[in-house]
Amino acid sequence: MLAVDLSGDAVKAKNGSMVAYDGQMAFKKMSGGGEGLRGMVTRRLTGEQMTVMEVQGHGTCYFADRASEINLVNLHGEKLYVESSNLLCTDAGLRTGTTFTGLRGGATGNGLFTTTVEGTGQAAIMSDGPAVVLRVSAQYPLSVDPGAYIAHTGNLQQHFQSGVNFRTLIGEGSGEAFQIRFEGEGLVYVQPSERNTVGGDV
Amino acid sequence: MNYGPAPSYGPGPGGGPGPGFGGPGGPGGPTVLDPYALPSDDNVNPYTFCVELKGSQWFLQKGKMIAYYGQIDFNGIGHGRFDRLLRTSFHSPLHASDWVVAEGSGKMLLADRAFDVNSYDLDEGNLTIRSGNLLAYQPSLALKQSIVPGFLTLIGTGKFVAASNGPVVFMEPPLRVDPQALVGWADCPSPCHHYDHGYMQGVMGGLRQLTGIGGASGEEHQFEFVGAGTVLLQSTELLMAEQPVGQVQAAAGVPGHGQGPLGQQLGVPRMPGQLGDLQRRFGL
Numbered sequence: 001m002l003a004v005d006l007s008g009d010a011v012k013a014k015n016g017s018m019v020a021y022d023g024q025m026a027f028k029k030m031s032g033g034g035e036g037l038r039g040m041v042t043r044r045l046t047g048e049q050m051t052v053m054e055v056q057g058h059g060t061c062y063f064a065d066r067a068s069e070i071n072l073v074n075l076h077g078e079k080l081y082v083e084s085s086n087l088l089c090t091d092a093g094l095r096t097g098t099t100f101t102g103l104r105g106g107a108t109g110n111g112l113f114t115t116t117v118e119g120t121g122q123a124a125i126m127s128d129g130p131a132v133v134l135r136v137s138a139q140y141p142l143s144v145d146p147g148a149y150i151a152h153t154g155n156l157q158q159h160f161q162s163g164v165n166f167r168t169l170i171g172e173g174s175g176e177a178f179q180i181r182f183e184g185e186g187l188v189y190v191q192p193s194e195r196n197t198v199g200g201d202v
Numbered sequence: 203m204n205y206g207p208a209p210s211y212g213p214g215p216g217g218g219p220g221p222g223f224g225g226p227g228g229p230g231g232p233t234v235l236d237p238y239a240l241p242s243d244d245n246v247n248p249y250t251f252c253v254e255l256k257g258s259q260w261f262l263q264k265g266k267m268i269a270y271y272g273q274i275d276f277n278g279i280g281h282g283r284f285d286r287l288l289r290t291s292f293h294s295p296l297h298a299s300d301w302v303v304a305e306g307s308g309k310m311l312l313a314d315r316a317f318d319v320n321s322y323d324l325d326e327g328n329l330t331i332r333s334g335n336l337l338a339y340q341p342s343l344a345l346k347q348s349i350v351p352g353f354l355t356l357i358g359t360g361k362f363v364a365a366s367n368g369p370v371v372f373m374e375p376p377l378r379v380d381p382q383a384l385v386g387w388a389d390c391p392s393p394c395h396h397y398d399h400g401y402m403q404g405v406m407g408g409l410r411q412l413t414g415i416g417g418a419s420g421e422e423h424q425f426e427f428v429g430a431g432t433v434l435l436q437s438t439e440l441l442m443a444e445q446p447v448g449q450v451q452a453a454a455g456v457p458g459h460g461q462g463p464l465g466q467q468l469g470v471p472r473m474p475g476q477l478g479d480l481q482r483r484f485g486l
Binding site for chain 2: 133137143145188193
């Protein structure tokens with residue numbers, strides 16, 4: 001559960017994720033997540049939909065969603081890439097948007113697009129079990145199972161790497177045929193659980 | 203031998219607040235791990251385990267790897283190169299399609315559906331575990347199928363990683379355990395079924411169990427362990443999904459698939475009190 005102390009300021013949160021609050025709160029549905037008309041159209045087109053409400057007031061507001069673990073990410077001007085389904089709450093000052101992820105999305109079954117969060121402030125992302133934060137640097141690229149990936153920050157290039165060979169086709173697959181390889185400088189958030197993915201059983 | 207969650211959980215050598223994210227307005231976010239900060243063959247947090255490979259090999263259940271640093275290859279068990287390895291450490295052809303061999307050098311993170319993960323050290327010992335709970339093991343251990351269907355036995359010296367729904371509790375026999383809470387057992391003879399007396403009290407006892415009418419506590423059936431050893435329990439009765447595996451080759455005397463004493467097929471487990479067995483209750 002996430003507790004947010006508000007004193008007149010606002011946060012953006014996933015629609016319906018409030019479980020309790022004390023003090024005075026106002027909840028306002030934000031069409032298009034506050035991204036304006038262009039953002040709305042982009043989200044509709046990309047299928048990366050996200051229903052967001054704006055919470056403003058004085059007091060403490062508690063957010064939770066399906067008992068999943070909540071991880072706080074501090075942003076200082078960098079960009080956080082996260083699946084919209086994993087994004088719980090952001091400071092109102094953070095800008096959200098949509099971006100193309102390339103082939104990775106296809107394998108995770110999450111679509112080809114993902115959500116970006118940009119600016120300075122905190123964002124709360126959800127994971128099944130506490131996320132492990134792994135640093136990627138030039139010498140140490142990281143390979144991640146698409147089903148366990150939840151988010152990343154920093155300047156990272158994603159490569160889709162596939163170990164599919166004739167063995168996969170005859171049912172002798174390794175079960176780890178698809179991975180995302182991250183190169184560059186940044187952080188990757190990984191959850192200790194795997195979503196069902198298209199490539200998961202191969 | 204020594205089981206017991208090998209070095210306890212907790213933040214890796216990196217220290218710091220650990221991956222238990224602080225509450226509201228907590229410290230500056232979670233610990234960030236890199237290949238140096240990751241522990242070697244230890245828990246990163248209660249749900250994630252890190253294996254260090256230095257040109258060595260580990261057996262791994264499919265789909266339990268969530269991320270890795272370095273150069274690691276995953277190959278299905280059927281790979282011809284592994285013939286020698288399989289001869290010494292893998293004796294469960296029915297589970298072959300669920301297992302892969304990881305080899306290379308680097309650090310690899312293992313996790314399973316956000317369940318608790320622990321490593322155990324076996325020293326010239328044996329341990330039997332529910333097949334769905336075993337994540338990975340060192341090839342110095344030999345994996346064999348237990349004669350109890352759905353369980354696997356590890357024999358030898360080495361380390362293995364297992365998942366449980368909630369922390370594992372270690373108990374000493376004599377002990378009766380709920381079938382759903384059983385994770386595995388070490389060193390002691392195989393368990394036997396134990397049915398409460400009421401279960402066997404005539405036709406009515408059977409009917410009561412079948413229908414639940416007249417009060418069934420749901421605890422009439424337990425597994426009983428006797429002798430010296432350790433029994434591993436998980437702290438929930440929620441079972442982990444198990445992958446169906448093939449059938450053991452039918453042969454006389456093989457539990458589950460042999461011929462019954464009267465020549466009837468024992469393929470379907472029959473509870474005492476099941477209506478189909480009524481005639482035997484009457485001695486017919």
